[in-house]
Amino acid sequence: MSRFERYLTVWVALCIVVGVALGHLFPRAFQTIGAAEVAKVNLPVAVLIWLMIIPMLMKVDFAAMRQVGSHWRGISVTLFINWAVKPFSMAALAALFIGGIFRAYLPAAEINSYIAGLIILAAAPCTAMVFVWSNLCRGEPNFTLSQVAVNDAIMVVAFAPIVGLLLGLSAITVPRQTLLISVGLYIVVPVILAQLFRSVLMRGGEARLNQALGRIGPVSLTALLATLVLLFGFQGEQIVRQPLIIAILAVPILIQVYLNSGLAYLLNRLSGEAHCVAGPSALIGASNFFELAVAAAISLFGFSSGAALATVVGVLIEVPVMLTVVAIVNASKGWYERGAAVQRVAARAQRPDAGRSGAG
Numbered sequence: 614m615s616r617f618e619r620y621l622t623v624w625v626a627l628c629i630v631v632g633v634a635l636g637h638l639f640p641r642a643f644q645t646i647g648a649a650e651v652a653k654v655n656l657p658v659a660v661l662i663w664l665m666i667i668p669m670l671m672k673v674d675f676a677a678m679r680q681v682g683s684h685w686r687g688i689s690v691t692l693f694i695n696w697a698v699k700p701f702s703m704a705a706l707a708a709l710f711i712g713g714i715f716r717a718y719l720p721a722a723e724i725n726s727y728i729a730g731l732i733i734l735a736a737a738p739c740t741a742m743v744f745v746w747s748n749l750c751r752g753e754p755n756f757t758l759s760q761v762a763v764n765d766a767i768m769v770v771a772f773a774p775i776v777g778l779l780l781g782l783s784a785i786t787v788p789r790q791t792l793l794i795s796v797g798l799y800i801v802v803p804v805i806l807a808q809l810f811r812s813v814l815m816r817g818g819e820a821r822l823n824q825a826l827g828r829i830g831p832v833s834l835t836a837l838l839a840t841l842v843l844l845f846g847f848q849g850e851q852i853v854r855q856p857l858i859i860a861i862l863a864v865p866i867l868i869q870v871y872l873n874s875g876l877a878y879l880l881n882r883l884s885g886e887a888h889c890v891a892g893p894s895a896l897i898g899a900s901n902f903f904e905l906a907v908a909a910a911i912s913l914f915g916f917s918s919g920a921a922l923a924t925v926v927g928v929l930i931e932v933p934v935m936l937t938v939v940a941i942v943n944a945s946k947g948w949y950e951r952g953a954a955v956q957r958v959a960a961r962a963q964r965p966d967a968g969r970s971g972a973g
Contacts, residue, residue, distance in 0.1 A: 624838050625933050632842040636849020643846045651794060658843060659798045663806070664836035666744040668829045670807030671814075671822070672754045684756045687890035690880045691760055694898035695738040696771060699873050703735030704728075704779045706865035715861045723919030730910050730923025731865055732779045736772055737909070738764045739900035742931070743893065745837055746900065749939045752893035758804070760897055768902070776909070841932050852929070855922075862926040867934060874899035874938045878949075885958030888949050892942045900935055903928040 636643050649656045707728040716724060747757040814822040845852070852859060877898035881891035906924040914920040949955065 624834075625841060625936060628838045628841040629845050629933065632845025633849045633852050635842065636846035637853050638849075639846075640850055643843075643849065646843065647847050658840060661836045661840045661843070662742070662798075663803050665742075665833045665840070667803050667807045667810070668826060668833045670744065670754075670758070670804055671811045671826060672748075684753070684886065684890045686884040686886040687756060687881055687894040688760055688763065690877050690884065690886070691894045691897050692763065692767070693880075694873050694877045695764060696767065696775070698876065699738070699869065699898065700732060700736040700775050700779060702872060703865065703869050704732050706868055707731040710865045711861070715864070718861060719858060720919070726914055726919030727862060727923045729780050729914065730906075730918075730920030731862070731927075733776055733909050733920065734866070734901050734903070734906040734924045734927040735869060736776045736779070737768065737902035737906045739897060739902050742900060742935070743897050745833065746896040746935050746939055747893035748833070749936075750892035750896065750942045751889060752896075753887070753889040756890050757893045757897070760893070764897070772909075837932070844928050844932075847925075858922070859926050859929070862923050863930050866927050866930060870899045870934050870938065878942065878945075882949055882952045883954055885952070885954035887955070887959070888946050891949060892939075895942060896935065896938060899938060900931060901927055903931060 646657055647655060711719065711727050711731070712724060719727065743757060743761055744754075746752075747754065811822065814825050874895040878891055878895040881894050886894070903924065906927065907921065910918065910920040910924045
């Protein structure tokens, strides 16, 4: 890990402070940047996400994608967490904290709206940012890409029914244009560009590819920090004006992140999945597709609603919180690999007849 990566949490903290300060001092400038969007997808943020994930996608070897089936345990765990646990656990946490414990400290008229926003946030599993987290925990890139692709396909058909069920709505209008454009901008286009760059570099051999990846590596993290400044800058005024409400909304989000990432990590360990898959599986299970969540909340409840604010709080805490999950995953690798199931599956895979028997 480079010195830049080792001190990433310091840079993140500085970017949060800088973003809030700039957003508070220059709100019009950030409003102008925030208005540069198509179907509520912010284009400057999209460009920064490209810079973040294209170097990571260049590591993906599509010829090796057929081997992803060997990681069926990780895929199963992630899908279970994303679609059977996370939206419902957030609904319970939101009811407990927003509708119960902290109710007296919140505007009564916005209670249900805050709860709705938190549910919308949890019902949209993360896409683009997962590549950043997976890279930081040395995750298996082919697994990460395939898992994101599966989640995107499910999200197109499952997001609206799940949100509608949990919000008690008979019909819910999902901004499908936003969903499709987001998937295109954050996944399809970067994958195509990354594979084009990879094919050009591979003409000079794998050594040339690795050399290029080493040079452009800092670009990804720099883009991550710039994105953080923008996101906190967009909400600088809100943070300064409503710090207590934002802190309260952060409580169920924080608990949900650690609960779902921890559960996914543990289930992968119990199933015997490799650590390089368990890491991104846990991170995918915990993070959110905040672009879609914010757009859906605004479409359903309005720009100034409690629901929109709740989804924005998810945006604000996502990066610093997910970095702590990355740190936990990296620090616990030794403990993870001492798991009986992990060692048993690894030993079975190393047997000479493992490939013929289909074990693993």
